[in-house]
Amino acid sequence: MSYASRKDDHVRLAVAQHQVSMAGPRTSPFDDVAFVHHAIRGTAEHAVSLATEVGGTTWPVPLYINAMTGGSHRTGEVNRGLAIAARETGLAIASGSMSAYLADSSVAATYRVLRGENPDGYVIANVNANATPEMAVRAVELLRADALQVHVNAIQEIVMPEGDRDFSAWPCNIARLAETLGIPVIVKEVGFGISADTVTQLAELGVRIVDVSGNGGTNFALIENARRRRADFGLLAGWGLSTPACLADGADAALRHGVTLLASGGVRTPLDAVRALALGARAVGVSGHFLSILETEGVDALIAAIDTWITQIRQLMVLLGAETVRALAATDVLLTGGLAEICRLRGIDPAGYARRSRDPMRSSVPVTRE
Template identity: 70%
Template sequence: MTTVSQVYGSRKDDHVRLAVEQHHQRGAGVEVNQFDDVRFVHDALAGIAESAVSLTTEVAGTDWAAPLYINAMTGGSTRTGEVNRGLAIAARQTGVPIASGSMSAFLADPDLAPTYRVLRDENPDGFVVANVNANATVDMAKRAVDLIAADALQIHINTIQEIVMPEGDRDFSHWPSQIGKLAEALDVPVIVKEVGFGMTRSAVRRLADLGVTIADVSGRGGTNFATIENARRPHQDFAYLRDWGQSAPACLIDDQAIAGQRGVTLLASGGVRQPLDVVRALALGARAVGVSGYFLSVLEGEGVDALVSTIADWIVQIRQLMVVLGAPTVPDLVKTDVLVSGQVAEFARLRGIDPGDYARRATP
């Protein structure tokens, strides 16, 4: 008889394998990434001293040393436990925060706890985020937080993934009330995160009403869980959902005003390929930027030392891009001029936002 551990383990291993394959396919071909619709206006005399730049950013009541984090990925099997070990080592050595993958497997089978606890074991002093879905009870969320002594809890919302997943949920009507209960009951900050289909202003407004103060918009363009789950279906009959959702740049533009009004901190992820994408997201209002697929690909292909080197290089380059842009702090990036074009500009206009306003922030 198939055990709970085997069911979860097989699914989690599939997710990692398919995510890496997806990243390699994307890297081998020419695929539109809407971060390329956001370009900085170069000011030849804006540059400042590198020593004047601070990468510190405040998230969840804590100062992070850099506006970059390893976002939620995996856990729940022997293999994914080793992936988490490598990610945790990289987080420890570079000082960036790290979020766990969904901890549903542990909540269903406590024997899988070590595959998640390794995130804290290998990173005892780092900022570590637990992860549950919106079905989790208060008790389940507290168990997830306690397992890894988490500094915050990430609640992932993933209706499209669940619908495509053969064994996924089919009722999401209780999610808002459950999110509100978790936000009220937990002693750690709550972050609500999409899984790659984007989060626009209506969702951010509703989260604020529920008492949530941090949202990761996690847009389309990175790991595509509709495609991953469709590959697990016998007839792969949901292929038409591969382009569902909004990109992170589109969501940030859509959300920035309401987030400011309602006191919601925006995080961004989804399709982040390079340090320039991080700085683009920060310039559109993100407080910090998460990376999953690219970092996983480096870890799986080249090992933990290569991932440590990659993250360290990204941090240096984020600082150097801020030097060129004349932005001494992360909040100063939202004062820079950016040209928003292509599909992101079209999205903005259709949503009643003038993309030209972003081109005139530093130069009225």
């Protein structure tokens, strides 16, 4: 099967998957995160700054359009719409995997449109963990990218009929990219999560930005299983850690190693975005939800939806008395249900999150492990 056909399949199946999830009960591990309501701690809306620092650059809002697609005529048009939305709202934007371009330069325009429609925006190129520095440079140069996202997707590859079956070179390759590129390198899962141990390992490889991309959003195990002739590998559909679990698990390691955490995976609403920021993310990525709006309602609807998200994130920060994104990581949150149980199993005290604001000298994330 060609790259173009595979990319079209991915978009079609991702949109269908998201629409099914929208039709039923929208529960997720984010529902295990609640804010302690302090009734008179609110601030003024004009005092709130949404600016956040990622890789030495200040983003105007702690929200970005995460990696999706490219490599075919249809996906090029998707990228055009996403780029226009990013331009009009000030969001950073990541390309989808550029493997198709690296294999066939004739599809370059389906990726280059991200920069063409968004000449002054923050654009992130995307390659897989097998990419050489030379391949990564080609991807970065095509988009005049401000950063490089390296996606790690072992689960997807295993289920993918034509996927890779050897991941042993990934650590070495990632270290080479981090050492040689000269721009921020972001390592990102594709929806199965990154643990504290992996954050530490990546830091030792020279990576300073990690997108945990937990489960709960677009599920590439299900997407690739649907592409199998017999759809016979669905047993990995529930694999991985949720985004809130990744943030709680990885906060201590990120703090110790100077790693910036980004959050994506299963982010449904502006409240979920604020929850992720409160758990230590510096910015929050959205893919499936924005893609579904673009594909079903068009680019103007997507711009309006993003504007609403930005407004509501700001207003939630007003309620919480958090005048900066970093201040959210000192708000009091209740970790309950399955998330609290995961924390306990990983040696993290969930109660520490519930009383962070009582000690202004305390680290912005709990570090207590049993």
